[in-house]
Amino acid sequence: MEIGLNHYLVLSTLLFAIGLIGVMRRKNLLLLFFATEILLNSVNIAFAAISHYYGDLTGQLFVFFVIAIAASEVAVGLGLLIVWHKRHGNIDLDNMSTMRG
Amino acid sequence: MFEAIAFYLFAFLTTVMFFIAVMTTQALHALTALAAGMIFISAFFFILGADFLGAIQIVVYSGAVMALYAFGMMFFDTTRDVKEKNGNKYIVFGLSILSAVLVVVIFSAPMVTDNISALYPMVEGAGNTQELGMVLFTKYLVPFEVAAVMLLVAMIAGIVLAGKKMDLSLTLMNDAEIIEAKIEKNKKVLS
């Protein structure tokens, strides 16, 4: 059984869907950030696969940059969380709705 | 055949790991599962011949990112059970199922891949790292540099947000308090 590009794409989108579920489900911000990592990672698989099947390096480069971006996001995200936690003692996003309407 | 087995194995593993990561109520489990999933993903990279990416994946994600998260978890004290109220589960599940169905519908159809010419084809005989480096430092030099800037931004942002005294409000303090705060800071440095 030959593993084709479509296999990878389906896998990637499934993982993406899992990420989406996490994004929608998680109320703890830290765990929500996990879910966003999953989103980026799932796409990375697809990029690598396409790159492989097309014999083109661009996809891998995209993955490279996505990883960099993900890392930066973690830094900023955690920074924000730390400040929030210092002030409020929790990172539950249900407590985060002073602005509405 | 080996490829197929490896694919399915790792596909299964990553899916399960990520699933656990998003579904578990144990923060520690989630973290662990996520780290595992990341490592399994690097396996795909190796399978697909992107060795460099695989390495980076392990180093950056499992090394740096996960370490950061672990640090964060300790800081936030989320090792206990995470209590999450989920108001309307139907929306979440409805949307998830819908997305899954859509995905399958979409990608079960074959993709037409005519008229595609590899811009940066893989070169025979060169290592993946070497190829990548070649492209990275020619074509993608600019994005690479911008990414450096981005990392710098992220660093500064992290320092500003977490390191500097964001818990004090310079907006609301009066001048005397600010001077006092500065003196205190100097004391700490001296001691």
Added chain:
Amino acid sequence: MELYLYLALFSPLAGSLFAGLFGASPRTKIAGLVPSLLLFVSFVSSTILLVYILSGGAKVHVEMMTWMATGDLYIPFGFVVDQVSVTMMMVVSLVSTVVHFYSIGYMDHDKGFNRFFSYLSAFVFSMMILVMSDNFAGLFIGWEGVGLCSWLLIGFWYHKESATWAANEAFIMNRIADLGMLIGIFLIYWNTGSLQYDQAFAAMNGLDKEVLTWMGIFLFIGAMGKSAQFPLHTWLADAMEGPTPVSALIHAATMVTAGVYLVVRANPLYDLIPHVGLFIASLGAFVALFAASMALVNRDMKRIIAYSTLSQLGYMFVAAGLGAYWVALFHLMAHAFFKALLFLGAGNVMHAMHDELDPFKMGGLRKVMKGTFVMMTLASVALAGIYPFAGFFSKDLILEVGFVEHHYIIYTVLLFTAGLTAFYSFRLVALIFHGEERYKLFGIHPHEAYKFMLVAMSPLLLLAIIAGSFKMTYFEMVTAVLPATEYHVHSAITYWIMTIGTQLFVILAIAFAYKKYANNKVKVPDGTSKMENRLCYKVLSNQYYIPYIYEEYLAKPYKELSTLFWKQIDMKVVDATVDGIAGIIYSSGEKTRVMQSGNLSTMLKWMVAGTIGLLSLAVVFGLAARYSGEIKTILSGLGV
């Protein structure tokens, strides 16, 4: 001659403005005198013009200036003095001069003395415009102008609710008719291309009968309002709320005859459409009888005279409708004299009786008011049409016209009405001047009017007596412009039978009236007598319930409908729709703003939901695009 024309026209205006200057200042004699003298000037000028015309002068036509000119429309302020208008000018200026002088005495004690003269002169000016204009638009100016002055003068005592009500009623009713007139004018303009009398009439010959009929009808509707013809007659009786000189001038002698004047003026038109003329005549005959019948039982001196005016207007319309324009005009003139006299006399009585109007409360006044008694009696005789007074020549002529033109029904009606006229006129005279002095019961001390008032009335008296003798002179004069049909009964015998018969009938009616009301048994009715409870009495005294019907079935529903339109439709439908649209927009905002719950999780869900929604759309569309061929075959298989 143009100078005299302008003098005749504008001196009343000058008088009005002069009096108007004193409008807000306290009563001053000069405000009465000057307009009266100016009117006299106008009268003299009119007389000069009359003499000029009589002596065979060509008609005087001036065009003062352009009024409106746009497109093909050209309306000047043009004035013409021809045989017809000079007659009217004479009547108007004469009666109004008399009334002015009379009013100096009559309004002596009124606070609004100055104002009164201002209005009165303004009225004369409008009337002059009406009669002198050389085009329909100018006529309309005068037409509306007299309406305005009538409104002002009826409502002169504006503190009285009834007076203001009557004023408004008169104005609005006239407006209804004016609309007809306006439409008539439009018709004339669009069909003949001009509003100048001469051009318009000249062009009418070539027009379609139907169009002409409509013109005639609409113009006549205008005339009906001003001349208070049925069904627009109710205002005239109510208009008696005004000061009596006003009634004499406006509601007897001049303004109400404007309708007749219009028909006479438009004689070339009505000549072309005899069927409309017949309708006018029939209506006139009906009104003559109708009004006379209401006068029979009325208990308001002025109203009785007003109904008699109405009745006489009916006569005039009969003549005009039957094509005897000169007869109509002649009766108009004669009627103006004696009717004004009658009203002024009534004014004297009112003064004497402290504004008491019910003749049943008077009686025996001849002892204290000799002059007035004589004048009113003679005026009534003239009205009744006894030889040799003015009324005989003019009114009998109308009967003859009816007879000669073979409209025997009209003739009969008119003849009968002549009897009624005589009866109610002398019922009034008898009740006022004869019999017991019932006024004493009410503690009134009557006195004769000022001497100069009686002197002022005397020209009218003279004319009421002798006007008939001018018949042939007059005939020769006006027939220069009006159809010169002489109405002679074919055989002399028939003529004499008719004339004498009529005279006898009238005299009998007078005698009956005297017999019934000149004795000492007449009591002030208190609603208990048998006669008063008869149905026909009630019908008549309630004016056939027409005012009631108007009030109940027109005025009130109109008011109610207006309120309904405002409160229910304008506020609750039209405005509410607009506010409703705004409200829906706003409330949808209020309702949907919960979407922005402030919870990050919800926000993320919205994002995902949006994406998934778009994705499903994309998939549907993508599948449809991919399988478009198959879908088409399936659909065609289904017969779509």
Added chain:
Amino acid sequence: MIDHILSILIFFPALAAMLGFIIHKDSIRAYGVAVATIEFALSLWLWFAFDSNASGMQFMEQLPLVPAFGINYILGVDGISLFIIILASFFTMIGIASLTDTKNEKNMIVTLLFLQMTMAGVFSALDAIVFYVFWELSLVPMLYIIGAWGGPLRIYASVKFFLYTFAGSLVMLVGMLFMAYLYYQATGAWSFSILEWYRLILPESFQLWLFVAFFIGFAIKVPMFPFHTWLPYAHGQAPTIGSVILAAILLKMGTYAFIRFSLPMFPDASVFFMFPIAVLAIIMVIYTAMVAYAQEDIKQVVAYSSVSHMGIIILGTFALNVEGISGSIFLMIGHGLVSGALFLLVGVIYDRRHTKMMSEFGGLAHVMPRYATIFGLMLMASVGLPLTVNFVGEFLSLLGFYKQSHILTLLAGTAIIVGAIYMLAAYKKMFFGTVTNEKNANLKDVNRRELLALIPLSIITIWLGIYPKPVLDPINNSVESIVQLMHDKSTTSEAKSRIPNLVKNVETAKTSEQGAH
């Protein structure tokens, strides 16, 4: 200077308003009066210099504004706009002069001067966008006047006024843009110049849609039934000066725009929509007159009467012949004068009693005879008595429309009846009878300041009623050219027959004359 008189007319008050901020508030009224008088004098000069025999645009000015998009600053007046401009400056002048004591007087006068700018702009603009700019801008000062100095419901009224007209004019804007696009398609160049647009002959289907788009904007402004409900609120809540200017000038923008845009640009559509619009106009006339009759507030009576009279104006406009259109333009002026004066008069009594309910009054003729006289005069002018200014307009409008439809004119003609009914009833309630309310017993009659406004108005009302020629002549010349343009441009046979051909008329007249010889 005469070459740029229109620009001066527009921007002088604006500039003066800016400088007005510097003036000390005690002297602001004198300043305002001075500025407005100069403005009025300028507008009179415009009239003086105006060539009454020419039918085209005069004092044209042209300046590129956004030539890339065909927007140019084009100004010009013809007989149609000339007198409305004069009327606007006149009302601004007497409005400021007769302004009763208001709080924030300075803001009021500055606002009025700005308003004057927009009014002058609307009526002299010959570029659709410039027109639109001033058209919209005029809402702002009025919004402020109503909202800041109005009655208890002022905010509701002002916002309603603003939004309603704003919404309508945005639809109109789309129409304008579409028109410009059609012009662009036809000629390959963008242009918003009205005179250029006149040359464009459009197929009927386009005309219909564009007509509707413009109509919505104009109809709300006029306001036509059923878009009229903002008006009673605006009038009811506005301060006197606001109502005066609103009634006298701002409403005229709508009817003016019909003549400036709708008729010459869409002749076929005008004919197509003539009857529906006439029916609307008649509903306006009768229905609002009845509503006016039911009112309890004298100002509302005058407000609804305004709507009713605007119906006649619309009718005259859609007579599509010279008589009707001239009449409607003249009636715009007449109605401006008369309803403006009526609102001023209502203001007089409101200043004294701070109520506008008619039931509060009665017998005012005893205590305020001069007031009653002037009110009576204006009332008679309002009901269209001949020799007052309104009659000329109403007569010509109805006369014109009679050519198109007899029965509708008959219905519309009931205006003179229903108008008399509500006006006389209102007058009776207020002025006649005896003084029943103690508070009314000692009211002062009109004072000098009020007379300053009312006397000129009365004089003009009568003067123009007697001698409309100086105004009617220029109007007539311009209208004739518009009607001829419409005839030439119309494509359907229906329109050709409905819109008279003046050239042919002249020829036939000549031939008939020759025949007569």
Added chain:
Amino acid sequence: MIEPVNVSLESLNLMTLSPMLIPIIGALLILVIDIIKGGLDKTLYVVISLLFLLIDFSVLIDSAGIFSQDGIMMGVFNVMLIDGLAILSQFIIVVASMLFIPLALTHKRFHEFSYPEFFALFLFMISGFQFMVATDNLILVFVGLETSSLALYTLVAMHNRDKSFEAAVKYFTMGALAAGFYSFGAMVFYALTGSVEINQIAAVLAANKYVDIGYVLVGVVFMLASFGFKLSLVPFHTWAPDVYEGASASMAGFMSIVPKIAAFVVAMRLFEFLIHSGVIWLEVVLYAFVVITMTAANIWALVQTDVKRMLAYSSVSHAGFVMAAILIGTTQSNSALFLYWVLFSFTNLGSFSMLWISRQKHLPEHQRTDHTYDKFAGMVQTSPVAASIMGLFMLSLAGVPPFALFWGKLYMISSAVTGGYTVLALIMALNSAIAGYYYLKLIVYMFMKEPVMGNDGHVYVSNATIALKSIIGFAAIGTIFAFIALNPLLELITAFVYNSGY
């Protein structure tokens, strides 16, 4: 073996990089200065930033000149793309930033301006936006986007109040999700065409005659979601009101302009060829987006009680309005987009600056948020000039002529009419009317209501300095006299857009 690469320096066309490098240098300089000597006053950093932005601006003028001579430039291995869109949007970005930076010179002290890092991050962000618009490579777009976004999140948070952190976290989290969408979308396009360069993608898709329309649409969906977030299209707009409320008013004003123009340019590059390829689905979806965004945001703005939140919704609505340009896709509409945005920048920056100068540190009892409508009640009585200027901005936003935004709306609606979208034009017009209400509401409060007790008017200008006042004055003059500059602006924009092939 890999061949060694031989690249001549000229062929790199490094000139194309210079506008982006200048802010980076500036940012680094600020960091260095801070390291050498800390505790310097914010004015120094403001002026340094301003200077660098000025240099940036002049360099842009230079490249504009080159563009108008030589046309589109590619540089640095064809990654950089300097075309008309790039130049125009960079102009907007830089000029808006230049107007924004002096807003730091407030009368009161605010937390964020005490940090030199604030200014450094700001300059980094500017360069991020500049990279975003000056390329058609999806990777560089992504990296630029993230650079600027990460800086922006931090800048929002640095306002250092509870609400700002909340806003930053919300913005960040949704941004992370949007980044996921972006990468997925890019992946789909890459999978379809084997390229991440937009012109390449377009070429390949066209060569394939869009047979894979389903996949194209999937890619488009994710891209739409991602840019929908950035452009705050409904339903991806939910961050906008909260973030605007949480951020300082000046930052909110900045956010309503600069990030969006960058996103618009990328969206234009990405969607324009798809629109022209006749993908009906995209047309329908964009149509729906435009209409829903305009209308819904307007409706929500109606019911707001806080001016800043109202302005947030209003700018969402404006974004929807401008999105119509991309839907219409003609040269005129694309020019209209830029024209609109230039005019919008002036007005919106002005109005947010007005809020900024009235910012209080401590809220009074009765006031729940920073800029409630009540706060502005009766403003004309206490500070008439400020009220007039604020009213002016509101009128301009409402589209009342002849103020700036009217011309934008005019041209935009005209482009809709010209493009055959008459109904859309009507909807746009009517939406402007609805929008009129909430702008009017503020005017009503300012001009027609009585002030709240104890409000002496000082609050409206409590934060004002000469610098802020001159910025506002500049914006006001720009708003009033926009019509003078309109023609050259329009000609320039049209020429640039046309020569870039849009």
